[in-house]
Amino acid sequence: MDLARPRGTEDVFPEAAARWRALEAVCHGLARRYGYGELRTPTFEHSEVFHRFLGDATDVVQKETYDFKDRGERELTLRPEGTAGAVRAFLQAGLQGGALPRKLCYVTLSAFRYERPQAGRLREHHQFGCEAFGSADPTTDAELIALVADLLRELGVRDFAVRLNSIGDPACRPAYLEALRDYYRPLLPGLCHDCQVRFDHNPLRLLDCKKDREAVAGAPRPADHLCADCAAHFATLRGYLDDIGIDHTIDHTLVRGFDYYTRTVFEFVSGELGAQNSILGGGRYDGLVESMGGPPVPAAGFAVGMERLLTVASTLAAPDPALDVYVASDDRREALAACQALRRAGLAADMDPLSRSLRAQMRAADRSGASVAVIRAAPERERGVAVVRPLRSPGAAQREVAWTALLADPRDQVGA
RNA sequence: GUGACUGUAGCUCAGCUGGUUAGAGCGCCAGGCUGUGGCCCUGGAGGCCGGGGGUUCGAGUCCCCUCAGUCACCCCA
Structure with missing residues (x-):
């Protein structure tokens, strides 16, 4: 890579x-x-x-x-x-x-x-x-x-x-820093390299040292000065x-x-x-x-x-908006038309652009989190309908809607 | 900038003391359960074993360098 x-x-x-x-x-x-x-x-x-x-x-x-x-x-x-x-x-x-x-x-x-x-x-x-x-x-x-x-x-x-x-x-602060320096001056030879540098350039940071703990503990406190x-x-x-x-x-x-x-x-x-x-x-x-x-x-x-x-953070459960509708079809042109009708009606819709099997498309529909699958293949085409299949409610049965109605009025037909 | 550990399929990881075609689980794809997801079953694709150099008859396995990841120091959010 x-x-x-x-x-x-x-x-x-x-x-x-x-x-x-x-x-x-x-x-x-x-x-x-x-x-x-x-x-x-x-x-x-x-x-x-x-x-x-x-x-x-x-x-x-x-x-x-x-x-x-x-x-x-x-x-x-x-x-x-x-x-x-x-x-x-x-x-x-x-x-x-x-x-x-x-x-x-x-x-x-x-x-x-x-x-x-x-x-x-x-x-x-x-x-x-x-x-x-x-x-x-x-x-x-x-x-x-x-x-x-x-x-x-x-x-x-x-x-x-x-x-x-x-x-x-x-x-x-100037007076405090003087007091701090006066305290540290005699200790300096025994302190870490960082502290020696801080003494000259940034004495306040002496208090930040994690190594020379005892020195810090005895140091004058800012809040007292x-x-x-x-x-x-x-x-x-x-x-x-x-x-x-x-x-x-x-x-x-x-x-x-x-x-x-x-x-x-x-x-x-x-x-x-x-x-x-x-x-x-x-x-x-x-x-x-x-x-x-x-x-x-x-x-x-x-x-x-x-x-x-x-x-x-423990309360940020990801409420990622799932897809509303997945369009499963053996005809990409039709699938695209259905998706566009659904999308323009404000629904999140998607399809399979890879021409995979209906089975694969249904698996994709399941994974997408869509609540409904629209199925449209040869048997539906013959009768001028599409199948609307609920994916998330176990009891609900699938039903057929007219294809033209789906394109004209997608929200109602899909039950959204 | 310093140190320690790690780096093998998309992901999580096995690969004993160097030795024949590098494995598993999950995921993915196709198929079966008679057009329709979840469960189950079958098959398949997919790997310059991070990169470079070296040692060796032979290296994923050993050595060096390098890059990256992780953690710590430093510092900061």
Whole structure:
């Protein structure tokens, strides 16, 4: 097989696609209930949209993006996530000058990262995400978390947990990072290589280390070093979550991968998922819009991995619309005419284009899920009729209808 | 980018220590049960044994390289 699909990508055939459509319907329904309107942005953006504003220290930008030049020598990048493009679109449309808050969502947004494929991880995956621009209020953080909790409940995901943290803002984070560095400086020689690098480039990620557990356990906690405003924001958010009945735990080591987060960060994890157990990540990014050249517009959002959602969802039984009618005939011209009459009447009809035996056609009819088979061969032709045979109701007997009536009035003749 | 395991018919897999025409189940096609699906029976088609190189009288079986899949690290959704 020399024409294989690229590594880390998937083909979705109709059986599986039905689950996707069901999932998409759930996502759209929730977004609507929470007041988020759909935003569709390009699959690729100018590279600097991601490189400059997602944070150069993030691994995703450093080594995982698909970068290319087009024939006009423009430097472009396939989007590795949805937020940067949403912010870009928000600014380009001048929405910051319009009515705020502006709440936008995206469904089945394709995202590309050059990574080694693994359970729950692809090079092209899809996200459902929501972004709320223009509100710094904790009710916005709370509603985003609630939306996801509702989503998981609706999908029948049993085993999930909400992890929450606050990592401060430009007012209090510098002091915290100093405290963190002071704590780590003497420990540094004994730590892993990654941590040594993080110490200089991205100290917050030190908390993320899975190897140097003891060091992390004794480290100063972000939530203990918040300024008054951040602390109040965090406390209010937790109160709101309690009010609306969302269980959550504070994870003092939760910092998230992208640099743009401020204050609230959250993550939903599932025990059903394997090593890549994060279903969703999100948080507040009050500085991002401004850093992308806009006015200071606070914002918050999340993104869920839809493939991961699909593996943990239990309520998405695939209700793939079965065929309504299968036309079995030894004459393709007649079969086509009957199918067209049925199709134009709004029914799902199909036939056998391969001139197989009546027996084979009946088997195909059975497999197709059609509720009725129309049979038309020599004996029927002599009498100017067709047989209408029910396939799904054991008791029902087959009957004959006039061929001309079937073509003229297919719905009634077939009993649909 | 690192590591482990795997790669034989459309699908799921057998093929012992290298040895004659590579097998099974399911699926598919044709036929039988007297034009009509599901059950049963008979027959049939279908395999550069992932690809390349090597060792050997001889390789699906051993060695090397490569590609792909799976899982883990890293990171993230």
